[in-house]
Amino acid sequence: MTGITIQAMGWHLPETGMTVADLPELADMSTRERQTCTTLGIERVPVDDHADSRTLAVRAAQRVLADTGMTGIDLDALVLVEPRVPKALLTSEVTAVQAALGAGRAMSFSVGGLGCASITPALLTARGMLHADPHLSTVLIAHGSKPPTSRRYRHPVTVQGDCGFAVLLSRNGPLHLLDVVLESDGDYSDLFRVDYRDVPVDQWREECLDIGKYSLRLAVTTRDRLRSVNQRLLQRNGLRQEDIAGYLCQNISLAALRFYQESLGVAMESACADNLRHRGHLGPADALLNLQTTLDRNRWHAGDRVVLLNVSPVAAWSAVLIEITTAGADEDILL
The missing domain is CATH 3.40.47.10 (Thiolase/Chalcone synthase)
Structure with missing residues (x-):
């Protein structure tokens, strides 16, 4: 294509x-x-x-x-x-x-x-x-x-x-990369950190400098930004939410998975919860692994459009629009 x-x-x-x-x-x-x-x-x-x-x-x-x-x-x-x-x-x-x-x-x-x-x-x-x-x-x-x-x-x-x-x-x-939307916010740039200068490697610790800012303020910001990137992605491609065959997100926690679903009013594909349970968080790989897993399950057909969501507490929010271009695309994507 x-x-x-x-x-x-x-x-x-x-x-x-x-x-x-x-x-x-x-x-x-x-x-x-x-x-x-x-x-x-x-x-x-x-x-x-x-x-x-x-x-x-x-x-x-x-x-x-x-x-x-x-x-x-x-x-x-x-x-x-x-x-x-x-x-x-x-x-x-x-x-x-x-x-x-x-x-x-x-x-x-x-x-x-x-x-x-x-x-x-x-x-x-x-x-x-x-x-x-x-x-x-x-x-x-x-x-x-x-x-x-x-x-x-x-x-x-x-x-x-x-x-x-x-x-x-x-x-x-077999997968057409139609569009990508990305937003970020520097107010959270140092929310998580690892102090490493003059610290032995075995003593490195990742710290959240403000738990309240993460669990309350960033949560509200993330809800709004997720809605924003999803809405922008759909509008500029002439789509409605019901035109999307599936939503996928990263694997952080069950609470985060529920939060994403409630924020957008959509159900995430079951691969998200399954890979979360058996593999945990895999950094930038999560959403793509969930995409691969869902393709392997033959959930979609040629012409279906899916959205991949990513969130980072640094903070950044993104939505990626992909179209399945061939029947049996799951056989062509290599795992």
Whole structure:
């Protein structure tokens, strides 16, 4: 189909994992923190203690290349969703991934800054590149998601697992990337932080500097912004809410899932709750993994339109409109 499409998606989801009940940090949590952690709706998260974010990204990208019959040299561009914690300061994560893939001729750079919503600027960038330059035919987005500290519970938000994902954009694929809307607000830019200077790595702790601001003020802002990005997306594409075959969001908690549904008056696809329970939060990968899971369940048909929502407490809100362009598209998207 003419336009910018998602040709393939690839994943590296570690087979090893950890149950929330076995998280080592539970032992030194307060009663309130422990109660919040164990009522998020997350039972287990994938864990690979031997793979850093770079390795996870490379493994997922290699999966996409292998399944599409491509090699790294076939890529025109590589966009890395930057890791929350780079392997070392001053080094280039993206060119390291480029070298590992053998993508020597690919124009390569990183995007990010929006936490778990950073997949949205990556999609915007890749889509814009393909629109702007007729000489480009393939842009690969890759990311390795790991928690920023050794503690997987991120109070009071979620429990994070390990994951690598890659998305290949081209001009001929089963998912048409129709539109992207993104909003952000700097009032929340330092709400969550990890102080790391002169602090040993094993003592790094992610902190929410104002729980009330997160649970009350940001919640109200998020409700309004979710409605805003969804409304803008629909209006500028001449659509009504009933024209959307499915809504997908990220995997934070059951409370967050209910909040998204109530804010928009829609039901999220069941894949969101299922992946939340069995895989927890996987950073920027969540909404796309829920998309993949729903495609595998044969929920949609050619011509159906779906919306992917992302929220980040830094704060950012986005909505992505995708059209299923071929019957049996689930067979063409690679997991």
